[in-house]
Amino acid sequence: MRMYGAEVSYFSGKLRAYLDWKGLDYAEIPASRDVYIHKILPNIGWLVIPVIERDDGAYMQDTTEIIRRLETEVPEPPVLPAGPIQALASMILELYGDEWLVLPAMHYRWNHNRDFAIAEFGALSAPDLPPEEQRAVGERIAKPFAGALPALGINPATTEAIEESYLALLRELERHFSVHDYVLGRAPSLGDFGLFGPLYAHLFRDPESGALMRSKAPAVVRWVERIRSAADRGRAMQGGTDAVPSTLLPILRRAMSEHLPVLLDTVEQVAAFAHSASDRNLPRAIGFHSFRIGDAAGQRAVFPYVQWMLQHVVDKIQSVPPDERPAVVRFLEDIGAGALAELRFKTRVRRQDFQLVLDN
Ligand SMILES: N[C@@H](CCC(=O)N[C@@H](CS)C(=O)NCC(=O)O)C(=O)O
Numbered sequence: 001m002r003m004y005g006a007e008v009s010y011f012s013g014k015l016r017a018y019l020d021w022k023g024l025d026y027a028e029i030p031a032s033r034d035v036y037i038h039k040i041l042p043n044i045g046w047l048v049i050p051v052i053e054r055d056d057g058a059y060m061q062d063t064t065e066i067i068r069r070l071e072t073e074v075p076e077p078p079v080l081p082a083g084p085i086q087a088l089a090s091m092i093l094e095l096y097g098d099e100w101l102v103l104p105a106m107h108y109r110w111n112h113n114r115d116f117a118i119a120e121f122g123a124l125s126a127p128d129l130p131p132e133e134q135r136a137v138g139e140r141i142a143k144p145f146a147g148a149l150p151a152l153g154i155n156p157a158t159t160e161a162i163e164e165s166y167l168a169l170l171r172e173l174e175r176h177f178s179v180h181d182y183v184l185g186r187a188p189s190l191g192d193f194g195l196f197g198p199l200y201a202h203l204f205r206d207p208e209s210g211a212l213m214r215s216k217a218p219a220v221v222r223w224v225e226r227i228r229s230a231a232d233r234g235r236a237m238q239g240g241t242d243a244v245p246s247t248l249l250p251i252l253r254r255a256m257s258e259h260l261p262v263l264l265d266t267v268e269q270v271a272a273f274a275h276s277a278s279d280r281n282l283p284r285a286i287g288f289h290s291f292r293i294g295d296a297a298g299q300r301a302v303f304p305y306v307q308w309m310l311q312h313v314v315d316k317i318q319s320v321p322p323d324e325r326p327a328v329v330r331f332l333e334d335i336g337a338g339a340l341a342e343l344r345f346k347t348r349v350r351r352q353d354f355q356l357v358l359d360n
Helices: 010-022 033-044 063-073 084-099 102-112 114-125 131-146 159-179 190-202 207-216 218-228 246-276 305-318 325-334 338-342
Strands: 002-005 027-030 051-053 059-061 288-293 296-301 349-352 355-358
Touching: 002 010, 002 033, 010 063, 010 084, 010 190, 010 218, 033 051, 033 059, 059 063, 063 084, 063 190, 084 190, 084 246, 084 305, 084 325, 102 114, 102 131, 102 159, 102 190, 102 207, 114 131, 159 207, 159 218, 159 246, 159 288, 159 296, 190 218, 207 218, 246 288, 246 305, 246 338, 305 338, 305 349, 325 338
Parallel strands: 002 027
Antiparallel strands: 002 051, 051 059, 288 296, 349 355
């Protein structure tokens, strides 16, 4: 396999961490302009990383889909534990890492580490140009990323609350990783890889953010380094227990208190969109909705993709055998996610040819 990705990229960090822990054989190829033009655009249809090219020429895109697919091909050790509570904790953290921690990640990158990021983008896209010319390239290709801040809900009215929330999360993670090596204890799982996306490329590797993490959360830094070096490659989770470490609960509660209202409203908005849609294709964003973080309120784009992620979580809840369901519902209620136990989708979405479409 070849992975077209970048050190500077959120989702490349997530996928690389998974591939390395799993011990899968792959080569990482930096996503230069040439790679985008000759590999990614013709095969995926839009500009995104990471992308996998298999030896047989097949392409895969989307870290959640890639990981699920590779898990069916190489099931051991599994990325999700057998117990439904642990599995759900891990999946909820994947969703939170992928789709909510973009708020601190993108805020800190573009409001505190802009120069570094521009230089990195330029060097990635045009490795052969001298640094001054790379800068100009970096400025150009950074525009859509830096320009996405308002659509994500990052604006002067929300940045202070985003920072407060991130610092509180760091304190919670610090307490957890002072006692446990990974999210669920002795071995990494999907939740670690989901959190690693933002907590590596942006919040550890960008210099100002890295300094902040080193000063506030040394145990989190050690977790980042443990994952980055695949220190526990191939190590499986302990069987026989379906408990979640108590230090993980505040993290899950924070995730749900901030993210769940947005997730539930997205499901409503997708259903409303489907009601009046003339075809099955879904745009990346369908209008705006309100959100809250800490004391701040804002507007952000509605991303139907998050429903696709949420469907995995809800499908997992619904697949729990009846005798295990009461404990699962109690766990969900305990982390403020009781609504997920009752959630039914009027409209489902699915991925087709690397795009999201309405399913019914
Ligand atoms: N859900 C996707 C997200 C991929 C993604 O957003 N990648 C970023 C770089 S880390 C990107 O290329 N974004 C371009 C875009 O979204 O238009 C995944 O898991 O792979």
